[in-house]
Amino acid sequence: MRIVVCIKQVPDSAEVRINPETNTLIRDGVPTIINPYDVHALEAGLQIKEKTGGKVTVLTMGPPQAETALREALAMGADEAVLLTDRAFAGSDTWATAYTLSKAIELIGADVILCGKQAIDGDTAQVGPEMAEFMDIPHISYIRKIVDITPDRMVVQRLMDDGFDQIESTLPVLLTVVKELNVPRMPSLKGKMAAKKAEIRKMSAADIKAAEGDLGLKGSPTQVKNIFAPEVKKDRKMLEGTAEEKIDMLVKELVELKCI
Amino acid sequence: MYIKVNRDLCSGCEACLQSCPYDAIVMKDGKAEITELCQLCRACLSVCPEGAISEVREASDAKETAQGTGVWVFAEQREGKIAGVSLELLGAGRGLAQKLGTELSAVLFGGTAGDAQELIFWGAEKVFHCDDPLLKTFNDEPYAALLAKLVVEQKPEIVLTGATPIGRSFFPRVAAKLRAGLTADCTSLEIDAETGNLLQIRPAFGGNIMATIFCPHARPQMATVRPRVMKKGEYDASRKGEIVRVSAKGITSRTKVVETVKEVAETAINLQDANIIVAGGRGMGGEKGFQLLHELAEVLGASVAASRAAVDEGWIPYRHQVGQTGKTVGPKLYIACGISGAVQHLVGMQSSDIIIAINKNPEAPIFSVANFGIVGDVHEIVPLLTKKIKDLKG
Ligand SMILES: Cc1cc2nc3c(=O)[nH]c(=O)nc-3n(C[C@H](O)[C@H](O)[C@H](O)COP(=O)(O)OP(=O)(O)OC[C@H]3O[C@@H](n4cnc5c(N)ncnc54)[C@H](O)[C@@H]3O)c2cc1C
Ligand SMILES: Nc1ncnc2c1ncn2[C@@H]1O[C@H](COP(=O)(O)O)[C@@H](O)[C@H]1O
Numbered sequence: 001m002r003i004v005v006c007i008k009q010v011p012d013s014a015e016v017r018i019n020p021e022t023n024t025l026i027r028d029g030v031p032t033i034i035n036p037y038d039v040h041a042l043e044a045g046l047q048i049k050e051k052t053g054g055k056v057t058v059l060t061m062g063p064p065q066a067e068t069a070l071r072e073a074l075a076m077g078a079d080e081a082v083l084l085t086d087r088a089f090a091g092s093d094t095w096a097t098a099y100t101l102s103k104a105i106e107l108i109g110a111d112v113i114l115c116g117k118q119a120i121d122g123d124t125a126q127v128g129p130e131m132a133e134f135m136d137i138p139h140i141s142y143i144r145k146i147v148d149i150t151p152d153r154m155v156v157q158r159l160m161d162d163g164f165d166q167i168e169s170t171l172p173v174l175l176t177v178v179k180e181l182n183v184p185r186m187p188s189l190k191g192k193m194a195a196k197k198a199e200i201r202k203m204s205a206a207d208i209k210a211a212e213g214d215l216g217l218k219g220s221p222t223q224v225k226n227i228f229a230p231e232v233k234k235d236r237k238m239l240e241g242t243a244e245e246k247i248d249m250l251v252k253e254l255v256e257l258k259c260i
Numbered sequence: 261m262y263i264k265v266n267r268d269l270c271s272g273c274e275a276c277l278q279s280c281p282y283d284a285i286v287m288k289d290g291k292a293e294i295t296e297l298c299q300l301c302r303a304c305l306s307v308c309p310e311g312a313i314s315e316v317r318e319a320s321d322a323k324e325t326a327q328g329t330g331v332w333v334f335a336e337q338r339e340g341k342i343a344g345v346s347l348e349l350l351g352a353g354r355g356l357a358q359k360l361g362t363e364l365s366a367v368l369f370g371g372t373a374g375d376a377q378e379l380i381f382w383g384a385e386k387v388f389h390c391d392d393p394l395l396k397t398f399n400d401e402p403y404a405a406l407l408a409k410l411v412v413e414q415k416p417e418i419v420l421t422g423a424t425p426i427g428r429s430f431f432p433r434v435a436a437k438l439r440a441g442l443t444a445d446c447t448s449l450e451i452d453a454e455t456g457n458l459l460q461i462r463p464a465f466g467g468n469i470m471a472t473i474f475c476p477h478a479r480p481q482m483a484t485v486r487p488r489v490m491k492k493g494e495y496d497a498s499r500k501g502e503i504v505r506v507s508a509k510g511i512t513s514r515t516k517v518v519e520t521v522k523e524v525a526e527t528a529i530n531l532q533d534a535n536i537i538v539a540g541g542r543g544m545g546g547e548k549g550f551q552l553l554h555e556l557a558e559v560l561g562a563s564v565a566a567s568r569a570a571v572d573e574g575w576i577p578y579r580h581q582v583g584q585t586g587k588t589v590g591p592k593l594y595i596a597c598g599i600s601g602a603v604q605h606l607v608g609m610q611s612s613d614i615i616i617a618i619n620k621n622p623e624a625p626i627f628s629v630a631n632f633g634i635v636g637d638v639h640e641i642v643p644l645l646t647k648k649i650k651d652l653k654g
Pocket of ligand 1: 120465466540541542543544566567568569570581582583584585586587597598599600601602603604605608618619620621624636637638639
């Protein structure tokens, strides 16, 4: 089985904030991490390989620094790593990102492609399904369980709002995964050593034979117009007194507002 | 397009370095310089006190604007029930269509002719309806293929759907096929008065930042919109409209939904439809603490929700999580107990009509969105509140 896992290096978004006065990002010392969902995708890929044999390739599109993320993935147990990096990729929206990644995957060759449900910087969840469309293969989102996998067929569970769907698909297929799917392993010491020395395959726009007009900002139908701080404001009333008194006041207010 | 620093104007203040989320600006000889890490996000443009940073447009930026008219709402149904967000979008879509002087249509896959008629009562002037059995239950490939085919034939300028598991899974396929821009999980939509472009506003970076996205050239402009942020339109059973039957001939699928399983916890029954929600966070201290919330919920006829911290602790299943990575809710009453009010939680509940916050820390940010705040220990306040309401109701 040829397994490709798409990982993205992201700023740890819990710590990216905006300064409401100047409308600018405050990112003092924000660390970069592998997108958390993608770590679960990688774990799924490693487990499939353990079951069926084959090879796990991790792929990322990003600046040269994204190599760090690939080495972390190698330390976890991925067999090889590909870094798609080129000035021409700058400014890609999900359309152009998915197009670029899919071109690279066609070169690498894949039976199963795994993505995280979404990346925590953009939170779009679009790159996976868009890639599947470009490659003309089926996709299934929000995988919470892999029930069965054979060389030409897969049965999985898709998490929905009110339960789950059990779905059967032909291969090749692209899956996007949620955290419930598994508990990612820790990198082993041996893995870390090997990852340090491993060679990372680099691909440029020319390597994937992509049309220039489909890449980066030029290939992106959407653009960011501006960014700003979310507003949180409301009238509020702090209730004072003993616990009894506060609750009596609250209940009175709620009755007046016809909430209860 | 690219971003440029005018070296003559740059004073070397380094304000732009701070603003760049991608570390793409460096100082060289006392002046700022944009490196190849630049993702063209424009965050630096507004911070430069000297106005030294600007975007440079190139001839190749301009593409022919594709034609198209009409606003479309994809109406999502699951087991014959139309999703609430679809009705909200018919309300919002009507406003957009009026501003553009164009028509509002709905697209319905599965469901009955009666359901299509309902969409007209909710505001659609036209409904494209396909009742082929292949589309009865949601399945990405046939849904994407048929919607893309319809869009190519009819050329709407805007296509919207709910940011539900269904909408967020198959809309990207449609956008990829059509070479259309797609903006995920929008919380507000506006029409740019000057250009007529759709301005799509959405949270990013876990809700810490809002961004306005637009598609200057490509058509249609597509977006998924978060449930419970827009108001439903007016229901009018005398409204007339046209139902266009659509055939699914030639549409196939490589995936098959074998089984649909419901897993609904007693008190979690559709948080999104709940009138009253009692929510707990890490401050509840454990499953025992949540038991207090279940008791309060019972006397109020409310559903129980939770912050991510409480879900991560395993005190309550993920299905109850509210916020950026959970559900967005908009009940009449939201009672937040032992929740700090991190922005990722707030984005999921701040459109609630009335918010009550109970927290022992008077500085907790949850109080900034609350209508009523009680500083105190949840283990004391919650049982007391349950008792008072029980007494009141007799
Ligand atoms: C990408 C991303 C997505 C996220 N998505 C979500 C999401 O969807 N939903 C979500 O909720 N969070 C989300 N988070 C997490 C979020 O940042 C916060 O960590 C989380 O909301 C905190 O939960 P909490 O308020 O329950 O816990 P804490 O922040 O630990 O707050 C506990 C509060 O309880 C109070 N307290 C403690 N004991 C008592 C007591 N006895 N009586 C009264 N008050 C007490 C404390 O004063 C404190 O304010 C996300 C984070 C990231 C990075
Ligand atoms: N630049 C990238 N390189 C590799 N994989 C990516 C990239 N961007 C997105 N992905 C994959 O697509 C998923 C969804 O990302 P997004 O659509 O940005 O929320 C991620 O979890 C990754 O698996």
